[in-house]
Amino acid sequence: MEIPVFFLFGARFLACTFCSHYSINTRDFQRNQGSEMTHQGIDLSFLDRPEILQIVFYPRKSHIKPLAPNVKDHFIEVEKGTKIGCRYHTVGKDYPSLLYFHGNGEIVDDLDLFAPFFNNAGINLFVADYRGYGLSNGSPTLTNMFRDSSRVFEGFRKIVEDYGFRKSLFVMGRSLGSFSAIQLAYFYPNDIKGLIVESGPANNLKQYITMAVSPNHPIWRDDSKFLNKVKLRSIFKPTLIIHGEQDSLIPVDEARELYENSAAKDKRLVIMPYADHNDLFVVGKGQYYKAIREFVDDYR
Numbered sequence: 001m002e003i004p005v006f007f008l009f010g011a012r013f014l015a016c017t018f019c020s021h022y023s024i025n026t027r028d029f030q031r032n033q034g035s036e037m038t039h040q041g042i043d044l045s046f047l048d049r050p051e052i053l054q055i056v057f058y059p060r061k062s063h064i065k066p067l068a069p070n071v072k073d074h075f076i077e078v079e080k081g082t083k084i085g086c087r088y089h090t091v092g093k094d095y096p097s098l099l100y101f102h103g104n105g106e107i108v109d110d111l112d113l114f115a116p117f118f119n120n121a122g123i124n125l126f127v128a129d130y131r132g133y134g135l136s137n138g139s140p141t142l143t144n145m146f147r148d149s150s151r152v153f154e155g156f157r158k159i160v161e162d163y164g165f166r167k168s169l170f171v172m173g174r175s176l177g178s179f180s181a182i183q184l185a186y187f188y189p190n191d192i193k194g195l196i197v198e199s200g201p202a203n204n205l206k207q208y209i210t211m212a213v214s215p216n217h218p219i220w221r222d223d224s225k226f227l228n229k230v231k232l233r234s235i236f237k238p239t240l241i242i243h244g245e246q247d248s249l250i251p252v253d254e255a256r257e258l259y260e261n262s263a264a265k266d267k268r269l270v271i272m273p274y275a276d277h278n279d280l281f282v283v284g285k286g287q288y289y290k291a292i293r294e295f296v297d298d299y300r
Contacts, residue, residue, distance in 0.1 A: 042225055042226060043143075044142050044143050044146065044226065045143050047142045047143075047209075047213070047219075048141040048142055048143050049212070051212055052142075052205075052209055052212050052213075053140070053141060053142070055208065055209070056104060056142065056176070056205065056209075057104055057130070057132070057140040058104055058105040059130070059131075059132035059133045059139075059140060060107060060133065060134075061133075061134065061135075062085070062107055062108065062109050062133075062134040062135050063135075064135070065109075067087075070089065070090045070091065070119070071087060071088065071089050071090070071112075071115070072087070072088050072090075073085060073086070073087050073088075073135065074086045074087070074088060074155070074159055075135070076128075076151060076152050076155030076156070077151070077155075078131075078144070078147070078148040078151040078152065079151075081137075082131065082136075082137055082138040083136060083137060084128060084129055084130070084131065084136045084148060084151075084152055084155075085108060085128075085129045085133075085134045085135030085136045086108065086126060086127060086128045086129065086152070086155075086156070087108045087109075087111070087112075087126070087127050088124065088125070088126045088127075088159065088163075089111075089112075089115035089116075089118065089119055089124065089125040089126075089127070090119075090124045090163070090165075091119040091122060091123070091124055092124075093163065093164055093165045093166060094166055095122045095123060095124050095165075095166065095168075095300075096122075096123060096124065096166060096168035096169065096170060096193065096296055096300040097123070097124040097125075097126055097156075097160050097165060097166075097168065097169055097170070098118065098123050098124065098125055098126065098169075098170040098171070098172055098196075098296070099126050099128065099152070099153060099156045099169065099170070099171045099172070099181075099184075100125060100126065100127045100128065100172045100173075100174070100177070101128055101149070101171075101172070101173040101174065101176075101177030101178075101179075101180040101181050102127065102128075102129075102174055102177050103174050103175035103176050103177055103199075104175065104176040106174075107129055107133050107134040108127045108128070108129050108133075108134045108135070109134060111125070111127045114281060115127070117285075117289050118289075118292070120289075121289055121292060121293035121296070122293065122296070122297070122300075123170075123292070123293075123296055124160075124165060126156050126159070126160075128152045128156070128180075130145055130148070131144055131145075131148065145179065145180065146179065146180070146183055148180075149180035149181075149183050149184055150183075150184070150187065150188075152180075153171070153184050153188060153191075156169075157169065157191065166300075168193055168300050169191060169192050169193060170192060170193055170194050170195070170196065170296060170299075171184045171185055171192055171195055171196070172195075172196035172197075172198065172292075173196075173197060173198070173200060174198040174199055174200070175198070175199045175200060175201075175249075175250065175277070177200075178197045178198070178199075178200025178201070178228060179200075179204065179228065181195060181196070181197065181200075182195065182197065182200070182228050182231050182232065182235070183231070185231075185235045185237055185239075186231040186234060186235055189235065189236065189237055192237060193237070193238070193296075193299040193300065194237055194238040194239065194240065194295060194296070194299045195235065195237055195238070195239045195240070195264075196239075196240045196241075196242070196292065196295065197228075197239070197240070197241045197242070197255075197258060198241075198242045198243070198280075199242070199243055199244065199247060199249075199250055199255075199277055199280065200228060200241070200243075200250070200254070200255070200258065201228060201250045201254045202227065202228055202229040202254045202255075202257035202258045202261065203220070203227055203228075203229065203254065203257075204226060204227055204228055206220050228258060229257055229258055229261040230261070232258060232261045232262045232263065232264075233261050233262075233263050234263060235262065235263055235264060236263050236264055236265065237264060238264055238265075238266040238267070238295070238298070238299050239262050239264040239266070239267045239268070240267075240268045240270070240291060240292070240295040241255050241258050241259050241262070241267070241268065241269045241270070242255075242270045242271075242272070242280070242288065242291060242292075243255035243269075243270075243271055243272070243280075244271075244272050244275030244276050244277055244279070244280040244283070244284075245271050245272055245273050245274060245275055246274055246275060246276050247275070247276055247277045247280075248276055248277060249276075249277040249278075250277060252271060255269060255271065256269065266298075268291070268295065270287065270288075270291045272284035272287060272288065
């Protein structure tokens with residue numbers, strides 16, 4: 001069976017060069033950082049510049065296709081005229097549902113191959129795209145990625161309710177998708193049972209965009225609410241962190257840093273031996289799905 005190739009923070013990310021753009025208004029960032037200006041947190045619009053977005057997002061389109069009887073596409077409106085394409089792989093109404101945010105080089109269709117493993121573990125899998133990905137319209141930015149995650153979660157929650165399914169919800173993010181999953185666990189702690197982070201960074205984009213955003217910018221500060229590790233300090237829901245031991249894109253030390261910063265009473269760190277960033281669900285398939293199944297079973 002051919003395994004799809006996934007790319008996240010790949011060659012283009014590493015090879016891209018920038019002119020220096022250190023003139024970002026740090027005063028505005030610091031003011032917004034301290035004020036928690038909206039429900040969605042700090043103003044990140046200064047990151048929505050072409051030279052950053054072109055290395056963070058790799059959108060590609062999909063098309064409507066026949067689906068298995070237990071699979072259905074859904075479209076969640078995130079703002080007027082903009083809808084996010086999602087796909088719900090169901091196993092039954094008595095099972096928990098997991099909202100999954102994929103990496104930056106993937107689309108909903110890529111998870112079709114792996115969804116049966118989640119279903120076999122007794123999990124209804126709901127996969128969401130980003131703007132401009134798959135069947136979604138619009139163009140992705142970091143600002144709308146974070147903002148859209150709430151609309152997607154609210155739509156997901158309503159779809160689960162409309163199906164008459166058990167109200168047992170989990171969120172999971174792979175790599176770039178960890179930004180959205182951790183964001184939701186931070187803002188919706190009472191609505192989820194647990195959080196799963198796979199191949200996610202502790203320090204977000206720091207190792208890739210410091211040629212565009214100074215390493216001294218307050219966004220990288222140890223109390224910056226932009227960073228995954230900082231949000232995890234305020235997340236008490238059960239948390240599972242999975243990472244490849246040989247991850248060449250997001251080093252395994254980032255997973256250890258996430259684990260150390262997690263405030264969850266039940267926090268688990270699973271490191272897959274010999275696995276890299278894009279093959280851990282193949283190299284460590286048995287351990288990968290076992291860890292997810294056991295975690296979800298404990299809190300369903």
